[in-house]
Amino acid sequence: MLLPRPRAVTAGVGEFLLDSATAIVAIPELAATARWLQSALGPATGLALPLSVASGAPRRSNSVVLILRPELGAEAYDLDADDRGVTITAGDTAGAFYGCQALLQLLPPTIYRRSRVTGERWACPAVHIEDAPRFRWRGAMLDVARHFMPKHDLLRFVDLLATHRLNTLHLHLSDDQGWRLEIRRYPQLTRVGSWRRESQVGAASLSPGDGRPHGGFYTQDDIREIVAYAAERHITVVPEIDVPGHSQAAIAAYPELGVHGIPVEVWTRWGINHNVLNTEDSTVDFYRNVLDEVMDLFPGQFIGIGGDECPRDQWHADRRTQQLMRERGLKDETELQAWFVSALAEHVCARGRRPFGWDDLLEGDIPAGTAVASWRGMTGAVTAARRGFDVVSCPDDHVYLDYRQSDLEAEPIPVSIQLTLEDAYVFEPVPDGLRPEEAARILGGQANVWTEHMDSPRTVDYYTFPRLCATAEALWTLGDRDIDEFRSRLATHLTRLDNLGVEYRHDDGPHPWQTRPGVPGKPAGREEWAAFIDGLVSHIRS
Template sequence: MLLPRATSVRTDEGEFLLGESTVITASRKLTATALWLQSTLRPATALLLPAGPFHPATRHSITLEVRPELGDEEYCLTVTPQTVLIEGGSPAGVFYGCQALLQLLPPAVHRRARVSGQRWAVPAVTVRDEPRFRWRGVMLDVARHFMPKHDLLRFIDLLAMHRLNTLHLHLTDDQGWRVEILRHRRLTEVGSWRRESQLGAQDGAPGDGRPHGGYYTQADIREIVAYAAERHITVVPEIDVPGHSQAAIAAYPELGVGGPAREVHTRWGVNPNILNTEESTLDFYRGVLDEITDLFPSRFVGIGGDECPKDQWRADPRTQELMRERGLADETQLQSWFIGRLGEHLATRGRRMFAWDDVLEGPVPPGTAVASWRGMTGARTAARRGHDVVSCPDDQVYLDYRQSEHPDEPIPFAVPLTLQEAYGFEPVPDDLTAHEAAHILGGQANIWTEHMDSPRTVDYYAFPRLCAIAEALWSTGARDFDDFRTRLAAHLPRLEAIGVEYRPETGPLPWQTRPGIEGKPSTRLEWAAFIDDLVTHIKG
């Protein structure tokens, strides 16, 4: 009943019973994994489970070993009545084997206090498993609605449970700046809070009259990154430019394209207020990126590049003068030039730029990885141009989209994205050559939080659809939705033990609805035409 589905499972006779004599043994390079497993098993079982180096005389042990001949994230889990042996090609592989072990125990193992009267038995089994993709991720938008650190750490645990290895944090947008930058303190002093939020998805929706804010200090970020790394998750930061930047402009008006002072944005949707392209603005963001790269060791750093209306640039004499000086023919080239300069700076820091597929409308700097969100057109185009790709097509993995046609879905937006449709996510377009397909690093789910004003609401939108996407990114072989549903039924009690407020199959519970708050639903035909229009300039 493993989720994601394992490559190979062979059951045997008997069981391994955790008890007072059970120990955890591991080599020094696996000490962190051994201590994590010990700390995870102890609360519910109330067993000491002492951890230490392997000794031939050890009996009744959970033994962790690295076997270099296995793939980097591959693991082999062997359970007999006497021992549990978890072998991996690296510490990451061993960690995923430990996650499989937890799923073989009763779901109550995920509770955080002693569970009386429970037998902690693991069935005798041999599991071989490895992932299909290198990039198995989730984008979490903490700019529209801030997720406090405590809840973000819990979310990281949920990603690890599902063998996801990348957390793309959308840290800045028009509605908030969520990371402390020491050289530009007004980014959080001013930019981290707004006076109210739009209530609903319609253009004329009212404001809620309630201030919203929050940000991560640099100490918080270091903790989050370290916590994720212990669970073999890379945190990829995103600082969105040159659009989606009104929170920064509110803090530092000189970053904008003239006009009156602006507040942190209180409305959703695409915003006309964008950055200017002065050298001083580039210097400002080079400084921001220096602090970001100091905080995040991720190879990739997101710079956005999406949904940047260029009307202000067209109407601004100074921007037009800069375009002439730089020999740029139009505003699309100007955006490419601006983003390219930041990409060059990231390269001096040993990093690669990660951007939304909008950047394909102009020249894309070498080494850029492209997140294909407007369907799969961006994935095809980028791969054929030789760029690495993370597939995240809106109609397959956007978890802010409504989950059904059920009339009680909260703030229904866009088209329905059902559990079965999420399970069918395929990151590799079928019309790529083998060489082109090799550029698909993997995929990710995207969780935009305009309508998710609390962690429990994120739970509702994310689960169990994220379980389905995790399996699509991890498991090899043919998909079987009926088999997935059977294993999901066994998996949901694990989520319940953790306290995840997922969406029931029958529809939202009464407190998960949002009566009286209008959404913005669309038919599939309307939405397909809308997306097709957006990607007109990147086809071919």
């Protein structure tokens, strides 16, 4: 019935039918949630659903009532429906919102249409639901650096996260291929760094460019709107500015940031780029200033600083960098990278926030309070938790949604290992072998949507759904999982996605317009991919 699956569902007898006399009643603390529910129910039903805000929120007949009971806990809700109405009792405002999302799923899937649907009975079955999430971090990372997602489509993506009771949007805002955030102190970052002259087409090393400029960025007013829109849906936006690798767009804008200080273009290729930031104090100050503007825009606790896949060969060969290492008492380039990242992490901490970065950070010392995203399997999660750091689990072999979905030749630009719906569904954020106090360090998890090969929002749909549906359940639901039972609920849920206009991947493979004939990928088996990751780590370290 519902997705993600609630903790407990007890079917009742009968149904509640929404009609022209149905109202919404809420206590003052939940007035905003009630207005959101009114806006969600109104278009398809055509019903006015007048809203009444009153202390105590009496249980009125033929009403949807929203009330609070804090002892239920954060993000928790109970939903009771019978022939007299629906009551959503929540532990907090987020729980009330998730209860409203559950109500939408109890109605016919056409409730997600944006204009009036005729001939439909807007009936909710009698039911008692008790629900609360397993993890506090339930997210998706969206890479808007490789391919920019316009604001309108990003807001739609936020709505889709909310539909699945996900509460974190990690935005990858900078990379070699583009800088996507207006920084007013450094206008060249978007004037130059936000666009590239073309994009690589395909995953092979000799793949051609398309000859088509690509770009875009979010103004600071855009970001304020996105952050506020997400907050209304109880989603925190976590920004990421990736350093000291993945930085060629910034170097193109300000060449003095590079090791060699020479002009380069915004990178047009995919993969690991050897142009990295220099480690001058002036470069650290530059990024401190950038992060100040970032922190002014994003009020959440965590601020992403990246730290992944940074080749060190330029540092090793550069006389000035070697001089800086000696002056700072650093014995090798690994310590140099840790010094650079820690300088920025400490600046984030000084502003009362928490740094957030990839598990590559664990190769050096990082400040207390840093949260680590474990992406190279779950080894990083174990290491970080044992060292006392909080963890967001996002192992590539379960939740990297850019990976190919089957062995079919028709899969568009097939990359890496096969990652199926089942692989996403069995994702377990807490690795084996941790002591209870270490396991408590696992904040939750997220799916990562890297967009090298996703050049439009509809392509993001294809790669993301329905695998993100499975990830959402893995992060929300407590208890045993049954893939067959999940598939039964998913069949109904896909009709909701149809009504939402999501161009998801169907179980029998891509539709003809979802394929990319003649564009090569880079598929691999799991053993081959594991060896590739190990080799990549060794190469970067060396």
